[in-house]
Amino acid sequence: MKVGIVGATGAVGRQMITCLEERNIPIEELRLFASDKSKGIKLPFHDTQIEVRVVEDGCFNGLEYVLGAVSNALSKQYRPMIEKAGAVYIDNSSAFRMEDDVPLVIPEINGEDALQHHGTIANPNCSTIITLMAVAPMNHLSKITSIQACTYQAVSGAGKQGIEELENEIQGKQAEAKVFPAQIAYNVIADIGTMLDNGYTTEEMKMQNEGRKILHLPDLKVTCTCVRVPVYRSHSISASVVTEQQISIEDAKNSIRQFDGDVLCEDTIPMPIDTSDQDLVYVGRIRRDLVNDKGLVVWCCGDQIRKGAATNAVEIMQYLNAH
C-alpha cells in the first residue's frame, strides 16, 4: 500500500505512524506531510527515517490513501487535492463529518458505511468514538433511544500543546493559560469547543450528531457535558443509555464481552492509567439506571489518541483494503 499522512508531526500523526508499524501493514511507500515549520524533521518508520514534506501541488500523486491529522482549515484545503490525486482521504478533522456524501465510520460498528465513500471518509470525534464503542453492543440488543453522557477528557485531546500546558502549570512554569480557557492543573473545565446558542458546546453536540449517523439512529437524543480534566491521556465517559426494550445487565455484559474492540471490566474499573497506549475501549461499572428501568449506566475509558483518533483511522483504511 502507498499511504500518506498529513499532520505527521502532531500527536495524532505520530500515533498513526506507530499504528501502521504495530499492525505490520504492508506499506510500499509512506509519505509524511507537515507544515513548513516542521521542515527537515525525520520520523522513524520501521528501520527507516522518513523526512517530512510540505503539501504542494501533485504531492499526493500515486498514493492510495491519505490519513488526515490536521485542522479543519487545512483539511478543507487538502481534500480536493487528495481526491484529485485519486487517493482515499480518511480525515480526523470535524470538517466533513456531517456531510451526506461522507461516511462517518467506526469500523466495528458501521464499517460497511465506508464502502459508500466518494473519496473522503471522516473519522469521528474522540469521546464520541469511545462512548459509542461502549454502547453499540447494547444497540445490538435493543435500539438506543437516548444517552446522557458526562466526559472526563484528557489534555492531549488538544494536542502536544495541551500536554505542555498542563506540564508547565504543574511545574510552576506557566502563569497564564493559553491552550485551555483557564488553568487546567488541579482544575476541571466544563468548556470544550465553542459555545452554541442552545447552551451546549460544539464538542457536546458531536455526540448526538455523530452518534445518530454512526449508529443509524436519526432520532437518537443525547445530552452531553464535556469536561477537561488534568489527565494526560485517555478520555473517560459516564453514559446512561436508555433502550426501547429493557436489556438485562447479564445480556449487556455478554454483548460487550463479545464486541470486537471492547474489554469488559467486571472486577476492575476502567481508568486512564490502564487504557493509555493501547487500542481497546474498557467498559465497566455496568448497572441499572435508577431513573429509568429501560436504562443502563456504564463507565468507559479509552486512549483518545489511539482508538479515539489514529487507530480508528488506520482501521478504516484496513477495512477498505480488505473489502
Place this chain on the structure above:
Amino acid sequence: MKVGIVGATGAVGRQMITCLEERNIPIEELRLFASDKSKGIKLPFHDTQIEVRVVEDGCFNGLEYVLGAVSNALSKQYRPMIEKAGAVYIDNSSAFRMEDDVPLVIPEINGEDALQHHGTIANPNCSTIITLMAVAPMNHLSKITSIQACTYQAVSGAGKQGIEELENEIQGKQAEAKVFPAQIAYNVIADIGTMLDNGYTTEEMKMQNEGRKILHLPDLKVTCTCVRVPVYRSHSISASVVTEQQISIEDAKNSIRQFDGDVLCEDTIPMPIDTSDQDLVYVGRIRRDLVNDKGLVVWCCGDQIRKGAATNAVEIMQYLNAH
C-alpha cells in the same frame, strides 16, 4: 455560645474553626477535641491558642453545641456522650444521616427540619450538598422527579491524607496508592466509597437517599456516578434534572440567582479554582436537557470542605441559635 469540635485537627475540623472566626459568632468558649496522636497541638482561634484535648467522660459538660468532623466509628462513640451532656450534636459523618429521628439539613433548603432534632442533626454528604444547592431552586418552581448526576470530586474529600497522596505522586515521591484505590495523579477513578450489590457505590447512593430526605421527595430517583479527579479542592457536578412541569431556562436562572447560597454564572463557568476557599455554590451552563424537554442540565461547583462540610455545619448551628 459554648461550642465544641471533635476532630478539630483534620481538614474539616480546622475549617470549622475558621468559619466560626469569619462569621464572628459570639463564642464564650471553644473546646477542641482530637485523637491522642494530636496531643499538645494548639490551634489558633481569633487571638488565642487553644490546646486540643482527647475525648473522655464528662468532657462535653457545659457545651451547647458540638460540631463533629470525625469518622462514623468515632461519631457513634461520641454521640451518646454529647447528648448526655445536653449539647446538640451537629455531625458531619454519615453514621446517622438516614435515621428517622435525625434531621438531615442544608439550612437554605430545609433549615426548619433542624428544629425537630432529638439531640443530633446530621450534615449531608459533600457532593450531595453542592448538587442540592444547585437544584433546589428548580424544585421551588416544579417538583423534581429525577436527577442524573456525574461528579468530579476533589482529593481533599478524603482529608489531609488525600491531598498528600496527590502531592506525593505528582512529585514522584510515592509509587503506590494508599488512600485512593489507584494512582490519582493524572488519572480519574470512578470508585468512591464501597461497592454495593446494585453496582452503585455508597457514595453514589447518598445522592438519592439523602436527596429524598432533604428535598422531602420520597420518590426522587437519582442515578449518580461519583468520580475522583486530580483536583485539590472543590467538587464539581454535572446534573440533569427532570421536573413535573417544564421550567423555562429564564425562570431557572432567576430562581438560582435569588437563592441564598448560590451564585448564578451566566457568562462564566463554575470551576474549582474559583470556588475554593469561599462558601457559595456556583451554578452555570444552564440549558435544556435534549433527552427530556421537562429537564434542565446544570454544572455546579463548590468548596466541599466549606459548604460541603464545615460551613454547612456551622450554618446549622447558627440556624438553631436563631430559632
